[in-house]
Amino acid sequence: MCPISTALFVIAALLALIYVFLTWNFNYWKKRGIPSAKSWPFVGSFPSVFTQKRNMVYDIDEIYEQYKNTDSIVGVFQTRIPQLLVTSPEYVHKILVTDFRSFHDNEMAKYTNKKVDKILANNPFVLTGESWKERRTEVTPGLSANRVKAAYAVTQRVCKKFVEYLKKQQKMASSDGLNTKEMCLHYTTEVVSDCVLGVSAQSFTDNPLPLVGMIKRVFEQSFGFIFYTVVANLWPPIRNFYSVGLFAKDVEEFFYDIMRKCIQVRRENPGQQRDDFLNYMLQLQEKKGLDAVELTSHTMTFLTDGFETTAQVLTHALLLLGRNPEEQRKLREEVGTAELTFEQLSELPYIEACIHETLRLFSPLLAARKVVTEPYEFLNKNGVSVKVYPGDVVIIPANALHYDSQYYEDPQSFKPQRFLDVNGGSKKYRDQGVYLGFGDGPRICPGMRFAQTQIKAALVEILRNFDIKVNPKTRKDNQFDDTYFMAALKGGVWLEFVERK
DSSP states (O other): OHHHHHHHHHHHHHHHHHHHHHTTTTTTGGGOOHHHHBBBBTTTTTTHHHHSSSSSHHHHHHHHHHTTTSSSEEEEEEEEEEEEOOOOOHHHHIIITTTGGOEEGGGGGGOOOTOOOHHTTSSSSTTTTTHHHHHHHHGGGGHHHHHHHHHHHHHHHHHHHHHHHHHHHHHHTTTBBBBBHHHHHHHHHHHIIIIIOOOOOTTTTSSTTTHHHHHHTOOOOOHHHHHHHOOOOOOOOGGGOOOOOOHHHHHHHHHHHHHHHHHHHHHHGGGOOOSSSSHHHHHHHHHHHHOOHHHHHHHHHHHHHHHHHHHHHHHHHHHHHHHHHHHHHHHHHHHHHSSSOOHHHHHHHHHHHHHHHHHHHHHHHEEEEEEEOOEEEEEOOOOOEEOOOTTTEEEEEHHHHHTTTTTTSSSSSGGGGGOOOOOOOHHHHHHHOOOTTTBGGGGGGGTTHHHHHHHHHHHHHHHHHHEEEEEETTTTSOOOOOOSSEEEEEEEEEEEEEEEO
């Protein structure tokens, strides 16, 4: 055999071995009597993760639509690792609520290393087992109704500054209108930095602190992290000795430095104590004996969870109200003109319904990926059962459920009334397993009350001062950004804020 032929044979053999390695277990679920979604070498069942031509959630949605009427569960592959996609709302509710012990943890924990990614690894969303339980117990009192109420006065002051900022920006705006996500991120940055740390980020000035820019970078997934998760799925043992952080080191150090300075200032000025989240954490440190890293990581939970997600929800709430003038009018009537107390704000049914409907259409949680923590048996619609074991992953297609016409009439449309108490409210849909705006069960979003207060307060002030109109630059459908991990309208949200007389 000539050298060229030998080389070609070796290359062909190597490619064949790689192909076998990538596909040899693609019959994993079929051997167990469970249907399996179409999968490809290297990309598994979710090619959009790699092509990035559309948001990966649409891969999940298509599998859900294909199997929802015939199966309660369907086999999928994350690269070459077998996982289960749940299509039954009953099982969704069981996984998150009634059978929570069997699905205690989130998959993100598998890709997170405390030594490499201190901020993310200490977030309650990522923590597992008893560590999560302990952190949840520590963090939840800091987000109680009384503490959120105490921060409400700060939120109101920031809202008034936000309105003045919008007026100024609108006067300088181009024909494209205002990049509303940018505006909302300035607002949430100011609220969270003031309520959590007791400092102003100067978000509404011409010289804001670097906080806004750093917050944006926190949620920009690096190519290195994405590549690492792919390699870790192809060859899981790499997790034992190598990891890549979601947050860049300079971003992590920036936030830790801010925390250190704020803690130092607070301790040096005991006469200027505020009943805010940082004060709560300092009290917790004394009680629990937390070291500096633990204290900082705990407080970072309040910071990272309050910036981006809340800005996204507020942005899309404004978009949907701009698209639907009649709903905007109804909400404006409800909020009235009088100053609202925290209790009055909490008792407005229509504004709450608008937030839930926004979360349905643009959910921060597009899909939940739960790790099996105790053996569990699923029963498919055809009577075939299958067991999953600790370490397996089960996917909950939140976005697909939110847009399913079986559960929501005219699901593409913005209809807040479906979430009014007279129609059963959000609880009706949560109990059915078809609404996951804030998640559900023991791991439901701990900052839900604080986030809702931020959003409601901003909507009240904006609606009193502006008519919201959608700029033609904004697309008319609800297509998500191709690469972002949360629901964000592709092309951005561009609105016009017309001052009311």
